[in-house]
């Protein structure tokens with residue numbers, strides 16, 4: 001079974017840096033999302049601040065197993081505001097779950113900071129432990145790119161395709177401001 005994953009949804013952000021519920025995150029751009037069991041995880045992307053797109057590392061979850069009052073959706077802020085370098089600081093990446101549904105992976109993306117991403121944007125989030133880590137290095141890792149898609153199989157293989165390089169990944173013509 002496979003599912004398309006890249007959902008560049010116009011969504012959500014809060015300034016709260018710790019786990020909190022019952023808030024409505026502010027609008028954001030270029031995020032990715034994945035569903036694991038009954039919970040949607042949304043992370044990364046950009047926020048328009050003083051007319052500039054600023055990259056975000058926010059992570060939110062929404063448990064959709066039960067109905068809720070739309071004035072107070074049960075968002076949980078899982079943003080890790082530590083200096084852990086495994087936390088993705090980018091947007092327009094793709095996202096998929098691990099086969100045991102205990103974590104999700106992100107890959108690719110880009111930002112406005114003129115930096116290549118650690119492991120070309122490859123990172124893992126353990127939803128039980130609530131921690132980010134860098135997966136082991138993989139040989140022949142493709143160059144980082146934005147706006148790609150992924151599908152995955154029940155045996156744990158993820159397929160990624162498409163996307164757009166930036167000047168850190170071989171496309172000198174694409175100089176994004178975010």
Ligand SMILES: *[C@@H]1O[C@H](CO)[C@@H](O)[C@H](O)[C@H]1NC(C)=O
Pocket residue numbers: 038039063064065066
């Ligand atoms: C989602 O909510 C249901 C119902 O309250 C609960 O049983 C379940 O454990 C929640 N899921 C997570 C991942 O917390």
Ligand SMILES: *[C@@H]1O[C@H](CO)[C@@H](O)[C@H](O)[C@H]1NC(C)=O
Pocket residue numbers: 069070071072
């Ligand atoms: C949803 O919340 C609003 C604001 O608190 C309240 O006025 C409304 O009655 C609630 N609706 C339901 C169906 O509970």
Ligand SMILES: *[C@@H]1O[C@H](CO)[C@@H](O)[C@H](O)[C@H]1NC(C)=O
Pocket residue numbers: 037099100101
């Ligand atoms: C993980 O979630 C998928 C999609 O809901 C499900 O098909 C699969 O059986 C789950 N795997 C485990 C190990 O829970």
Ligand SMILES: *[C@@H]1O[C@H](CO)[C@@H](O)[C@H](O)[C@H]1NC(C)=O
Pocket residue numbers: 112113114175
């Ligand atoms: C990134 O590079 C572009 C093009 O050289 C430049 O305009 C921009 O100011 C740089 N941004 C940062 C954050 O260094």
Ligand SMILES: *[C@@H]1O[C@H](CO)[C@@H](O)[C@H](O)[C@H]1NC(C)=O
Pocket residue numbers: 098100102103126127128129
């Ligand atoms: C996630 O964390 C749990 C709890 O520590 C652990 O049992 C599990 O193996 C971890 N999953 C992955 C994929 O690392």
